[in-house]
Amino acid sequence: MTATAATLSRDRPAHVPPDRFVDYDVYRGAFPGEESDLHHGLYRLGEEHGRGIFWTPHNGGHWFINDFELLFEAARKPELFSSTEMTIPPVPEEPRLIPLFLDPPEHGLFRAPLMRQFTPGRIAAMEVGIRQFTNELIDAIEAEGHCEFVEAMAEPLPIKIFMRIMGMPLDRLREFREWILDMLSSDDDRRASSYANIAGLMDGLIRERQAEPKDDLISHLLTLEIGDRPIAYEEVQAYCLLLFAAGLDTVANALAFGMQFMATRPDLQARLSADPSLIPEAVEELLRKFGVPMPARTATCDFQFGGADIRKGERVMLMLPACNLDPKTFPDPWNFDLERKNKAHIAFNVGPHRCIGSHLARLELRVFWEEWLRRIPSFRLDPARPATYRAGLTLAVQELGIAWDPAA
Numbered sequence: 001m002t003a004t005a006a007t008l009s010r011d012r013p014a015h016v017p018p019d020r021f022v023d024y025d026v027y028r029g030a031f032p033g034e035e036s037d038l039h040h041g042l043y044r045l046g047e048e049h050g051r052g053i054f055w056t057p058h059n060g061g062h063w064f065i066n067d068f069e070l071l072f073e074a075a076r077k078p079e080l081f082s083s084t085e086m087t088i089p090p091v092p093e094e095p096r097l098i099p100l101f102l103d104p105p106e107h108g109l110f111r112a113p114l115m116r117q118f119t120p121g122r123i124a125a126m127e128v129g130i131r132q133f134t135n136e137l138i139d140a141i142e143a144e145g146h147c148e149f150v151e152a153m154a155e156p157l158p159i160k161i162f163m164r165i166m167g168m169p170l171d172r173l174r175e176f177r178e179w180i181l182d183m184l185s186s187d188d189d190r191r192a193s194s195y196a197n198i199a200g201l202m203d204g205l206i207r208e209r210q211a212e213p214k215d216d217l218i219s220h221l222l223t224l225e226i227g228d229r230p231i232a233y234e235e236v237q238a239y240c241l242l243l244f245a246a247g248l249d250t251v252a253n254a255l256a257f258g259m260q261f262m263a264t265r266p267d268l269q270a271r272l273s274a275d276p277s278l279i280p281e282a283v284e285e286l287l288r289k290f291g292v293p294m295p296a297r298t299a300t301c302d303f304q305f306g307g308a309d310i311r312k313g314e315r316v317m318l319m320l321p322a323c324n325l326d327p328k329t330f331p332d333p334w335n336f337d338l339e340r341k342n343k344a345h346i347a348f349n350v351g352p353h354r355c356i357g358s359h360l361a362r363l364e365l366r367v368f369w370e371e372w373l374r375r376i377p378s379f380r381l382d383p384a385r386p387a388t389y390r391a392g393l394t395l396a397v398q399e400l401g402i403a404w405d406p407a408a
């Protein structure tokens with residue numbers, strides 16, 4: 001915990017009772033000093049403070065929900081929990097990524113056409129390309145016997161796939177990656193410049209596709225209709241920015257948290273290598289145990305929820321990774337259990353904003369594990385490069401050393 005109870009209690013608003021007041025800073029993790037296991041911190045927070053809806057004074061003061069059933073309800077009530085303002089702490093000019101920052105009914109107008117680009121059929125057609133990219137990245141490291149997994153695999157794989165889907169030039173991978181790191185930075189200037197750079201690149205591409213359409217996502221986005229009118233140029237741009245923000249870091253961290261766990265479990269490595277048909281189940285259990293984003297909402301009015309008095313304008317964080325570790329829904333939640341009966345996790349959230357890219361994400365994760373386990377069936381954490389993590393609204397692995405014995 002980060003400050004003394006006495007100092008903090010001065011920051012407790014009058015409508016927040018002491019038993020809902022928790023010293024939790026989303027940018028430091030639940031238990032500073034235990035940054036090496038952000039997920040266990042969230043689990044421990046639930047064990048020690050209970051599960052429900054709580055108020056933290058950090059980052060401008062906000063609520064967070066760490067109870068599965070309660071979050072399920074909140075995420076499906078956009079009339080109370082709005083997505084139009086989602087930053088924690090609040091910033092004066094919030095990004096307007098569509099459809100993420102919209103509420104129904106406007107949200108549906110923009111979500112429906114985008115969903116048609118991400119149907120299971122369209123995504124399945126990408127499997128060959130994803131497998132090829134995965135193998136190219138493994139080719140580059142297999143003989144080495146070790147790698148920094150984030151740099152070697154977790155970041156470039158989804159970026160390459162994304163660039164291919166959008167029709168972007170792959171030779172700009174490195175530059176693009178720098179911008180992504182800027183986008184995730186806590187430094188406001190770096191973040192602003194990354195959005196400007198990405199928007200600039202997208203701008204050029206959108207204009208090229210306007211002049212000469214190809215068979216890529218940008219060309220398809222340009223043909224969409226919003227309601228009964230053609231899509232506007234700025235809307236294509238906003239879609240592109242959202243896909244960029246939503247589809248890269250999430251997959252990268254799901255890969256890295258999964259790898260960090262699997263590297264400690266030779267029994268699972270052997271079991272999945274011997275029977276790859278279990279990999280889709282393993283992917284689901286990894287998604288459950290190691291959730292990544294924790295989106296936020298803003299209260300649209302004063303109301304009571306889960307026993308708490310919520311005031312108009314207050315932020316409420318949906319702590320998805322913690323809810324997937326709620327023992328009321330997932331018995332013995334800290335245990336990785338391939339035979340788990342209830343696999344209905346909410347790593348992709350529920351309600352109107354449920355992830356549009358979940359089929360793509362699952363395909364990327366499945367193909368990655370199929371190829372990795374086929375080629376490197378036995379691996380471990382590399383003590384020479386211990387993992388580092390980053391807490392925040394997106395839980396992240398920054399560095400992760402992995403080692404294996406290269407084939408003779």
Ligand code: HEM
Pocket residue numbers: 083099100101111242243246247248250251254292293295296320347348349352353354355356357358360361
């Ligand atoms: C493991 C990987 C991923 C995870 C865990 C994940 C998780 C999420 C979550 C929790 C949301 C809901 C946000 C909210 O409620 O405010 C979301 C929304 C979204 N995701 Fe993903 N995502 C992943 C990968 C992807 C990919 C690969 C794409 C596409 C390229 C994508 C596209 C989107 C879009 C467009 C939305 C906004 C949907 C809306 O507002 O209606 N995601 N994602």
